[in-house]
Amino acid sequence: MGIQNIVFIILLAGAIVLFTRNVRKVIRNIRLGKDVDRNDRPSERWKIMTLVALGQRKMLSRPLPAILHIFVYVGFVLINIEVLEMLVDGVAGTHRFLSFLGPFYGYLIAFFEILAFLVTFGCLVFLLRRNLAHIKRFMSKDLDGWPRTDANLILCSEILLMTALFTMNAADQSLQNLSYGHYIKAGSFPVSSLLLPLFNGMSATTLVMIERICWWFHIIGILGFLNYLVISKHFHILLAFPNVFYSNLNPKGQFTNLESVTNEVKAMLDPSFTPAPVNPDHPMRFGAKDIVDLSWKQLLDAYTCTECGRCTSSCPANQTGKLLSPRKIMMDTRDRLTEYGNNIDENGSFKDDGKALLGDYITAEELWACTSCNACVQECPVNIDPLSIIMDMRRYLVMEQSAAPAGLNLMFTNVENNGAPWQFSPADRLNWAKEA
Amino acid sequence: MEHNNTVTTMADYAAKGESPEILFWVGCAGSFDDRAKKITKAIVRILNHVGIKFAVLGTEETCSGDPAKRAGNEFLFQMQAMNAITVLNGYGIKKIVTGCPHCFNTLKNEYPSIGGNYEVIHHTQLIQQLIDSGKLTVKGGAFKGKLITFHDPCYLGRANDVYEAPREIIEKLEVELSEMKRSRAKGFCCGAGGAQMFKDAEKGNKEVNIERSEEALALKPDVIATGCPFCMTMMTDGVKHFNKEQQTKVMDVAELIAQANDL
Ligand code: SF4
């Protein structure tokens, strides 16, 4: 075993340890949410996951990004098979260990090269589109600062990774042509062979150096990428699957009925009704003020958000200039959740920081602009439900803080007293039948 | 033809020891709002025309609780819902047709877990069933050849995936059904939902109903059809805003059918 293998094994182990640690933190954070049962109807769940996550069905309504995204997504997933080969080579000190597959290996590598080309192409167009095409959902202030950098960083690093792959293959090919060392004839390179003229006349040692540098760059890049995912919107690559699997399968118009309220109302209407005792560890709170009042699914939603802005670009409130942006609701939830988790890491358990999702991140003005139209839920390619968070926070504003806008308070009074949202007498309800 | 607006209340049926085939849940807008009352009467005429034995709750009806729930007042919603369920269950109601997508959604989806289990349909679904079963024949009548566009109410469309029933009915009128770019699952809200109807709009640069009416009016339709009393208010105001009320009428699908059939 050479020094290269030892260095590689250490790096690989380090990357895996780091990744596992960060993923466990994310899982712990998601578990801060309240329980909700999403294990019913498993066959429907597998089906929706296949269609929406694997099959990307909801992307189709916007064909150009859908095709480019398919290139990048399929390429990304399949090229990882080649990365597996690189991992084995790195650990065992082999070179292109799959080459024993013979002609099939040639097809495989050719196929990966074409995929890698499509990934590069897709990322380049995405990069140009995002920065130069003045598409409203990418220009929005929601993305100012880190989110915009994050998106560009990932696209650039994917392009760099693919370039390294092509350069590595081209150098490998040149060495194969020279029949140098262990560079046996293996693979077929429809894309990188176009780069061969660049390597004309280079010495074998230079070529080996280029090949090695690119190999290391590529594999370290991939390990870095893996760990970067966790703190980036690109986590959706992994989380899209569970998130869609645990989708809400009920009609979108069906909002939850708060059980705690049901118990209280029943007790009011029927004095003989005795509600189940309240768990003293979880003081009862109506609606949501902070991330712990949301369900684990709503928190998983927040981590899964791709920040694509499809929700916001279809939101009637946002499109008419209101402050509300369903994408921002998801990003705020994620940011607060991260802050909350870091607080736990630092203090062992959560230490009150005087902040909350409602107020410090999301304002009442945003919440009151929502028409509950479900356009955001419909549009989201990974089945995120921003509306449910908006509703839970409205519940908190109304039931815990009595902070509804004046018009709504009037409506409440009318419903309570007249059984209608306007000030009409219940006795007049059938008057229409007597009018001509 | 004499308009047949006859209605019988559930209490009357019960007194006679009879039970109707279906309960017509009118809703608050349909009971009190002057424009929406016309939709209610159109539905009643259709029901009388086909001879369905239906009832209304009359003064025993109350708000379904939808606006309270969307505004975040879960207490008030559940109070309303439980009172309504007591009345409905008391009469042994099995099947309900609503004149409003909000009542439809609430009764159908949110009542079951607190004790109210009924088969609930929206009036456009009932009309479609009547046409399909041959009980109601629809001719183009006054609308033949007219250009009509359908505005999807959020609580009928996205909320409950009912997109085709209203369209199939409209097509029976031998009209040209023209779609807005944002239609069906991509339909754009009228701006009234989520209890917005009852509050001032938040600060912005345009009203939602103006945006939507503009989109509809761009098709130069003779009629903007819809299936919700709140969409009716918002779209009517929008059309007025552009001074187009002479050229373009806003009508409920039930009104189209009633008028075409001279009911
Ligand atoms: S449900 Fe609310 S947040 Fe979502 S698109 Fe409609 S108005 Fe916007």
Ligand code: SF4
């Ligand atoms: S919630 Fe869904 S649609 Fe909205 S930005 Fe996130 S991923 Fe995109």
